Amino acid sequence: MILCFSCLTGLAQAATNLISDPGFETMDPSVWKPTSWQNNPQSVRFNKDLKVFRSGKAAVRIENLKDNDSGILQTIPVKPNRVYQISGWVKTLKVQGVQSQKNQNIGAGLCLENTWIHSDTLKNTQQWTFVKFLVRTGTAQTTLPIVCRIGYWGNTVKGVAWFDDIGAEMVDASAGQNIPVYGAMANPNAPHKAKTKPKHQ
Numbered sequence: 271m272i273l274c275f276s277c278l279t280g281l282a283q284a285a286t287n288l289i290s291d292p293g294f295e296t297m298d299p300s301v302w303k304p305t306s307w308q309n310n311p312q313s314v315r316f317n318k319d320l321k322v323f324r325s326g327k328a329a330v331r332i333e334n335l336k337d338n339d340s341g342i343l344q345t346i347p348v349k350p351n352r353v354y355q356i357s358g359w360v361k362t363l364k365v366q367g368v369q370s371q372k373n374q375n376i377g378a379g380l381c382l383e384n385t386w387i388h389s390d391t392l393k394n395t396q397q398w399t400f401v402k403f404l405v406r407t408g409t410a411q412t413t414l415p416i417v418c419r420i421g422y423w424g425n426t427v428k429g430v431a432w433f434d435d436i437g438a439e440m441v442d443a444s445a446g447q448n449i450p451v452y453g454a455m456a457n458p459n460a461p462h463k464a465k466t467k468p469k470h471q
């Protein structure tokens with residue numbers, strides 16, 4: 271049997287998107303879970319938008335009717351001590367921070383739950399914009415909670431944000447320097463609680 275190593279290498283390097291329903295075509299709440307600081311119909315609305323989307327036939331539309339911090343979350347399986355790129359497309363309408371702090375004036379973007387690891391964010395009214403960030407998983411980490419988010423802690427905002435075509439892919443571990451480590455920034459309630467120090471990169 272002759273193995274085609276170049277073929278195998280090609281397969282190994284093909285990026286696999288770890289996100290289920292990345293384009294919100296289904297938007298099953300068991301896959302994409304809505305989450306909000308002020309979670310009531312007067313403060314936030316989550317909708318599958320069939321008119322405004324980037325690809326397919328739908329996108330998620332999150333509207334903060336009041337000063338709020340809202341998102342839709344999906345937890346994906348990952349391997350420890352690897353680098354992942356999280357990416358997606360964001361569109362906004364009148365996203366404004368009512369109580370925004372001057373140093374952390376965050377709008378709508380992608381992030382990891384319970385961390386300050388996030389993409390660039392959009393404010394005011396913006397057309398579809400591609401955003402991304404890199405994260406290294408911790409030494410005992412097997413999941414990564416990804417949030418499409420409008421607002422942040424202490425950075426509540428009003429306005430509308432759409433998200434579509436979300437991606438989560440393992441990339442070359444040497445992809446760049448200063449990549450934040452999720453395990454070092456996760457909150458105490460995270461299930462993995464890594465206590466051992468990394469033995470190697």
Ligand SMILES: [Ca+2]
Pocket residue numbers: 292293294295323324325326327328329434435
């Ligand atoms: Ca879509």
